[in-house]
Every structure is written in C-alpha cells, then in structure tokens.
Amino acid sequence: MEGDFREPLKRAEEALRAREFDFQLIVDSIPAPVAVITPTGEVETLNQPCLEYFGKTLEELKGWSSSDPVHPEDLPHVIEVLTHALETGQTYEVESRHRRFDGIYRWFHVRGFPLKDTEGRILRWCVLLTDIDDRKRAEAQLAGEKRLLEMVASGGQLRDLLIALCRFVEDTAADCKCGIYLIDWSGPTFHTGAAPSMPATFNDALDGLTVEASAGPCALAALTRSQVIAEDLESDLHWQQSLIRPLALGHGLRAQWSTPICSRDGSVLGTFAVFQHGPAIPSQIQQDLIAQVTHIASIAIERASNEEALRRSAAFLAQAQQLSRTGSFSWRVGTDEITWSAELYRIYEFEPGATITLEVIRTRVHPEDLTLYEMMIEQARNGADDFEWQYRLLMPDQSIKYMHAVAQATRDSGGRLEYIAAVRDVTARRLSDEALDRARSEFARVARVMSLGALTASIAHEVNQPLSGIITNASTCMRMLDAEPPNVDGARETAKRTIRDGRRAADVITRLRALFTNKDAAMDLVDLNEATREVIALSRSELERNRVTTRTELADELPPVTGDRVQLQQVILNLLRNGSDAMSHVDDRHRELLFRTEVEEGDRVRLSVQDAGIGFQPQSLDRLFQTFYTTKEEGMGIGLAVSHSIIENHSGRMWATPNDGPGVTFSFSIPCVVDGKPDVEGF
Numbered sequence: 041m042e043g044d045f046r047e048p049l050k051r052a053e054e055a056l057r058a059r060e061f062d063f064q065l066i067v068d069s070i071p072a073p074v075a076v077i078t079p080t081g082e083v084e085t086l087n088q089p090c091l092e093y094f095g096k097t098l099e100e101l102k103g104w105s106s107s108d109p110v111h112p113e114d115l116p117h118v119i120e121v122l123t124h125a126l127e128t129g130q131t132y133e134v135e136s137r138h139r140r141f142d143g144i145y146r147w148f149h150v151r152g153f154p155l156k157d158t159e160g161r162i163l164r165w166c167v168l169l170t171d172i173d174d175r176k177r178a179e180a181q182l183a184g185e186k187r188l189l190e191m192v193a194s195g196g197q198l199r200d201l202l203i204a205l206c207r208f209v210e211d212t213a214a215d216c217k218c219g220i221y222l223i224d225w226s227g228p229t230f231h232t233g234a235a236p237s238m239p240a241t242f243n244d245a246l247d248g249l250t251v252e253a254s255a256g257p258c259a260l261a262a263l264t265r266s267q268v269i270a271e272d273l274e275s276d277l278h279w280q281q282s283l284i285r286p287l288a289l290g291h292g293l294r295a296q297w298s299t300p301i302c303s304r305d306g307s308v309l310g311t312f313a314v315f316q317h318g319p320a321i322p323s324q325i326q327q328d329l330i331a332q333v334t335h336i337a338s339i340a341i342e343r344a345s346n347e348e349a350l351r352r353s354a355a356f357l358a359q360a361q362q363l364s365r366t367g368s369f370s371w372r373v374g375t376d377e378i379t380w381s382a383e384l385y386r387i388y389e390f391e392p393g394a395t396i397t398l399e400v401i402r403t404r405v406h407p408e409d410l411t412l413y414e415m416m417i418e419q420a421r422n423g424a425d426d427f428e429w430q431y432r433l434l435m436p437d438q439s440i441k442y443m444h445a446v447a448q449a450t451r452d453s454g455g456r457l458e459y460i461a462a463v464r465d466v467t468a469r470r471l472s473d474e475a476l477d478r479a480r481s482e483f484a485r486v487a488r489v490m491s492l493g494a495l496t497a498s499i500a501h502e503v504n505q506p507l508s509g510i511i512t513n514a515s516t517c518m519r520m521l522d523a524e525p526p527n528v529d530g531a532r533e534t535a536k537r538t539i540r541d542g543r544r545a546a547d548v549i550t551r552l553r554a555l556f557t558n559k560d561a562a563m564d565l566v567d568l569n570e571a572t573r574e575v576i577a578l579s580r581s582e583l584e585r586n587r588v589t590t591r592t593e594l595a596d597e598l599p600p601v602t603g604d605r606v607q608l609q610q611v612i613l614n615l616l617r618n619g620s621d622a623m624s625h626v627d628d629r630h631r632e633l634l635f636r637t638e639v640e641e642g643d644r645v646r647l648s649v650q651d652a653g654i655g656f657q658p659q660s661l662d663r664l665f666q667t668f669y670t671t672k673e674e675g676m677g678i679g680l681a682v683s684h685s686i687i688e689n690h691s692g693r694m695w696a697t698p699n700d701g702p703g704v705t706f707s708f709s710i711p712c713v714v715d716g717k718p719d720v721e722g723f
C-alpha cells in the first residue's frame with residue numbers, strides 16, 4: 041500500500057521538479073534581468089542578466105530592501121507598491137533606479153506578476169526589469185529643453201537664461217562644470233556670460249582675456265568656429281604654453297571641451313565650455329547635450345542683442361520725433377486699431393498710454409476742420425491711396441496747433457489695409473510764416489501806395505507845367521483881345537503858345553500810355569506746363585497757409601507758345617491767387633485748385649484754373665475784367681484787367697465760367713507754335 045501512494049507522490053514531485061527546472065530555464069533564457077520572489081516577498085532566484093547587472097550574489101541581493109540595489113530616493117515607494125501587490129495579488133508596475141555593478145544608477149521599468157496554480161493560489165512572483173534609462177534621460181532632456189526655450193520665449197534676462205543652461209548640463213551630465221563666455225569682437229575679448237559653478241577666482245581671470253589662439257581651447261574654438269576638445273590640459277602638449285592651463289589646473293580641472301556658439305549668419309557670439317576634473321573626452325550623450333545647449337544659447341544671445349538694438353533704435357526714433365516735433369501712428373482700417381507714438385501723445389496733449397480711437401482724436405480737431413476730418417476718414421476707408429492733410433487742433437486751453445500729416449497706405453500679409461502716417465506740428469513755422477506774410481503784404485501795400493503816389497506826382501508835375509502855360513497863355517490872349525485896339529498879333533502868338541503847351545500835355549499822356557502798353561514784351565518759346573508748375577512751386581507756402589491743395593491735369597506734349605514768360609506767369613499767378621482767395625472761407629469741402637492745359641482746335645493752347653470757391657453773381661461776369669472792379673476789402677481790382685490785356689497782347693482770349701458745382705473756372709487760350717513757327721500774325 042505504502043508503495044501505492046508513494047509512487048504517485050514521487051512522480052508528482054518529479055513532475056514538479058521538472059516544471060521548476062523548466063521554469064528556471066525560461067527565466068534564465070530571458071535576456072533582461074528577472075527576479076523570482078516568493079508570495080511573502082523573499083527573493084528566491086535571479087537570472088543571469090540580473091546577477092550581472094547588479095554585480096552581486098543571490099545571497100547579497102536577498103537583502104535588497106536594506107542595502108543599495110534600489111536608489112534610496114525610490115526605495116520607500118518600491119516597498120510600498122510591492123507590499124500592496126503581495127497583499128492584493130495584483131500585478132504591479134513601478135519605475136525606479138537600480139545600482140549597476142559600477143555604481144551607476146539606471147532607470148528601470150519594473151513589472152511584477154503572480155504565477156498561480158490551477159486553483160488560483162499564488163506560487164511565485166515573477167519580476168521583470170526593463171532598462172528605460174535612455175528614454176528617461178531623453179524625457180528629462182526634452183523637459184529641460186522645453187523649460188529653457190520657454191525662458192527664451194518669455195524674454196527674461198539673458199544672464200539668468202545662460203545660468204540655467206549651465207545648470208541644465210551640470211545636472212544632466214554628472215560631474216562636470218560649465219561656463220558660457222561671450223565675445224566682444226571689438227577687442228576681441230572674452231566676457232563671462234555665466235559660469236555658476238566656477239569659482240570667482242577663475243571667472244575673474246577669464247574676464248577681459250584676449251581672444252587669441254594661444255589663450256586656450258575657447259579662443260581656438262572661437263577663431264576656428266569648430267569644437268576643440270582638450271582631453272588633458274596637464275599632459276596634452278598642445279596646451280603647455282596656454283594661458284588657461286595654469287588657471288584650470290590651479291582649480292583642479294583637467295579636461296576642457298569648448299564649442300563655439302554661432303549666430304544664424306555664422307558669426308561667433310561666444311563659446312560654451314565643459315570642464316571635467318579628470319582627463320576625458322565627451323560621450324555621444326554629452327555631445328548631444330552640448331549641441332542642444334549651444335543652439336539654445338545662440339538663440340538667446342542673438343535675441344538679446346536684437347532686442348538691445350531694437351530698444352536703441354526705438355530710443356533714437358523717439359528722440360528724433362521729439363526734436364523734429366513729428367509723431368507717427370498706424371491705423372488698421374478694418375479694426376480701427378490705432379497705434380500712437382509717444383511724441384504724438386505729447387503733441388495732442390493726451391495722457392501717455394491712453395487708448396486712442398478716431399473719436400478721441402476727433403475731440404482735438406478744430407471745429408472748422410471737422411467736416412474735412414470726417415471726409416478724410418471716409419475717403420481713406422474706401423480707397424487705399426496715400427494722402428496728405430493739413431488741419432488744425434484746438435487744444436483745451438483754446439490755443440491752435442497746425443498739423444501736417446502724410447499717410448501711406450500699406451497692406452499686411454493678410455491683405456488688410458493699414459495706414460502708416462507721420463504727423464508734424466508745423467505751428468511754429470506757420471506762425472513765423474504768417475508774421476512774415478503780414479510784414480510782406482504791409483510792405484507791398486506801402487510800396488503800392490508809394491508808387492501810385494509817385495506816379496500821381498509825376499503825372500501832376502508833367503501835366504501841370506503845360507496846363508499852367510495854357511492857362512497863362514489863354515488869359516494873356518484874352519487880355520490882348522480885350523485891349524483897345526485888340527492886339528491881334530500878340531493874341532495869335534499866345535494862342536500858338538497855348539497850342540504848343542496843349543501838345544506837350546498830350547505828349548505826356550501818350551508817353552504814360554506807352555509806359556502801360558507792352559510794346560517791349562520779350563518774346564520766347566514758353567512751355568505753359570512748365571510755367572504752371574513753376575508758379576505752383578513758388579506759391580507752395582502761400583497755398584499751404586491757406587490750406588489749399590493743388591491738382592494738375594497737364595496735357596502731354598503741349599506745343600509751346602511764343603510770348604513773355606514772366607508776363608504769362610503773372611497771369612497764372614493772378615488766377616492762382618484769386619482762386620485761393622475765393623476759397624478762404626470754404627470749410628465744408630476740399631480747397632482744391634485744378635490746373636489744366638489742353639490743345640484747342642485751330643492751333644491754340646488753353647490753360648484753365650478751376651477753384652471750389654464762392655463763385656460770383658452772373659451779373660458781375662461783365663465787370664470782372666474791368667479795371668478797379670473788386671469785391672475784396674484789400675483788393676485793387678487791376679489783376680484781371682492786367683491779365684486780360686497781357687493775354688490780348690499775346691493774341692489770346694480770356695474768360696470765366698461758373699462751374700457745375702461750387703466755384704469758377706478762369707481760362708485763357710493763345711496761339712501756339714506749330715512746326716517751330718509761331719502761328720500768330722504780327723508777332
């Protein structure tokens with residue numbers, strides 16, 4: 041009987057042993073570290089890769105929870121997770137660092153799962169360790185890089201960022217010290233950008249060091265734009281004479297790896313140096329890290345210097361705007377967003393930084409210029425043309441400022457319309473112009489009165505003599521005829537003298553008339569387009585003062601006319617002034633003068649000046665060209681009369697027509713030169 045039950049038991053034991061042997065075989069054949077533990081948590085067996093990784097015996101590793109195979113920082117968590125799994129019988133996972141045979145900790149993903157018998161009882165726990173150190177490092181590096189790039193993007197201090205870069209490398213690649221050295225190429229000299237772990241004695245000695253090949257690896261890297269690896273500063277022959285050698289060795293540093301930090305255009309901004317306490321060359325991981333850091337450093341340094349340049353140019357611009365009393369603004373038409381320069385805030389006397397809207401600007405525009413302001417905005421919204429505008433501001437203290445704005449229409453990348461404008465405060469210039477103008481017109485008035493007075497005096501003088509002769513002679517003649525007997529011969533003689541004096545008076549009048557007729561006009565070939573442009577240019581400041589804009593529609597290839605250039609320009613100037621005068625009280629429309637030239641049938645050319653002024657009554661039409669007809673307080677009423685006679689002297693014709701809209705058009709037409717020959721008889 042004994043044999044009866046012993047036999048199956050033995051077979052069962054053998055089967056179990058065989059299964060355990062199989063199990064051991066399976067565990068051993070897994071190429072990753074595997075531990076088998078009992079349901080109570082003791083280590084039962086470890087496969088070969090596991091023993092090799094830890095470099096310890098099974099016995100030593102049985103006491104893992106009280107020695108160092110698990111990183112001390114991770115141990116409490118690992119124990120907690122395992123205890124919980126043993127209690128619940130649930131598969132568990134944990135990430136922890138484990139100490140390799142050479143003392144280096146690597147990250148593992150640990151997965152423990154229970155092995156159960158057919159009745160569901162846990163026989164063993166199989167624990168699989170997967171090395172995830174590379175992934176962990178990559179993740180950490182990525183997170184670090186992200187943090188650093190965020191620092192760059194948020195525009196913090198360059199120094200803080202460079203310090204963070206050094207620390208990032210020091211934390212990631214253990215046992216090294218880092219420094220970032222910036223180069224001022226005007227020296228060229230080194231300046232410590234950041235070297236947070238290097239002693240001050242080292243940094244101070246490097247500051248201001250000349251960038252020359254003999255200085256050390258950083259200088260050589262900067263000059264050759266390539267990485268320089270000094271494996272051992274003590275023994276490498278290359279560095280025996282270098283300035284850096286005694287300094288580094290004095291601080292216990294043997295290896296130095298220097299990498300240039302290059303800008304996008306290839307210029308060297310500085311160098312990144314990694315120091316090691318022992319002789320060493322960088323591993324691939326370290327090289328990747330160096331490449332990553334120098335790249336971020338180059339972005340940060342370049343950005344900082346761009347920002348500095350931008351700040352400086354903004355400061356220059358602000359200063360220039362202040363000096364020239366010119367402000368600038370941009371106006372995004374679609375959204376009505378307005379960006380206002382500091383100088384413009386000052387000119388408009390707005391609180392610095394106050395939000396500017398079209399409505400806010402409107403509060404400063406002079407009431408008389410408001411209609412124009414609205415028209416200008418309307419036009420700018422509809423068209424995309426550059427515009428120029430002169431207007432006045434009425435300040436809170438009731439003072440007036442004169443402004444001159446020039447705006448340019450642009451489109452952004454999305455095709456949206458935006459105006460960029462320069463606004464100049466021309467008040468000072470305007471006031472001095474006005475003073476000058478007042479002085480000038482006063483002078484002109486005095487000169488006119490004086491010349492009229494002188495003319496009258498000379499006429500009186502010239503005519504008076506023969507007149508008094510006539511009167512004397514006539515009285516003598518009367519006396520002689522009244523005598524008894526009448527002295528007829530004497531009377532005839534005095535009558536002759538009377539006739540002589542009468543002729544003298546007539547001569548004086550003839551001479552005066554000759555003075556006023558243009559017998560001696562100079563005859564040249566005159567291009568009326570050019571003459572018109574010249575008159576406009578000469579009147580520029582007068583027009584600006586009256587806020588009159590000019591437009592020209594000058595015919596191409598206009599044939600020249602023969603005439604007196606100066607006189608013809610006097611006519612054009614007179615028409616320009618009359619037009620400008622006629623618009624001086626116009627505020628509800630553009631004060632625009634249009635100059636047009638065209639070829640007329642019959643080989644004549646015509647010039648017309650169209651204004652948008654007050655116009656005239658139809659009944660005045662006949663009187664416009666009469667001498668001394670004027671409706672102006674200061675007028676003389678001779679401008680149009682003289683112009684008319686000048687044009688007639690050029691065999692031309694002059695007339696005025698009311699416009700369809702407001703204002704008048706004055707025109708003259710004169711014969712032109714055909715094929716180089718004047719088409720004018722008698723000229």
Ligand code: ADP
Pocket residue numbers: 614618619622651653654655656664669670671672674675676677678679680681704
């Ligand atoms: P003045 O300008 O000294 O008055 P003018 O002979 O040049 O002398 O002009 C005579 C008059 O003709 C003006 O006073 C004015 O009434 C009228 N006149 C001239 N030009 C215009 C114009 N562009 N629009 C309306 N009226 C005008």
